[in-house]
Amino acid sequence: MALVRSERRPKPPADEPVALKLLVAGGFGVGKTTLVGSVSEIRPLRTEESLSELGRPVDHTEGVESKRTTTVAMDFGRITLRDNLVLYLFGTPGQDRFWFLWDELAQGALGAVVLADTRRLQDCFAAVDYFERRGIPFTVAVNCFDGAELHEPDKVRDALDLDGGVPVVLCDARERESAKNVLISVVEHAAELAVRRREPAAD
Secondary structure (H helix, E strand, O other): OOOOOOOOOOOOOOOOOEEEEEEEEEOOOOOHHHHHHHHOOOOOEEEEEEOOOOOOOOOOOOOOOOOOEEEEEEEEEEEEEEOOEEEEEEEOOOOHHHHHHHHHHHOOOOEEEEEEOHHHHHHHHHHHHHHHHHOOOEEEEEEOOOOOOOOOHHHHHHHHOOOOOOOEEEEOOOOHHHHHHHHHHHHHHHHHHHHHHHOOOOO
């Protein structure tokens, strides 16, 4: 289904679409499930469970006190960008106690979206660090919540101490076109990095 980074696979026939796997990651309550659902052309698969009193001591709900559910495995959706390009989207769980699933979900991923809420920017540090350490290309997408102060992408880049080549974009995870543009940014960024890696080193 997805291209595995470590393997060389034969090119599909011209009439068969290329399938790519992308992750959608970030902190708890940042809008991962919303983004996958807004952009998916199929009914998205969701693994949400209600938040409980038992989980209150370990679930960090500061800033999202009104949230009543949490993703416990993944979200899954699909979008066709062109006739020959299909993206399969896997939304990661945001709770610390479910991070053991990330390694499994990341297998074969071309790239990732790191969703950020500037009111709780520290919540996306773990996702940024995860993809940087594994060399997985990613775009930081600032989800512009109603009533939240807007910040310029360069300020967000500085706050996260990102490499200059990492795209930072503003988005509304509820809007299909906005979410679609985020995914296009990830694919283009991953393609640019792949070209650079193939280029011979300068003498």
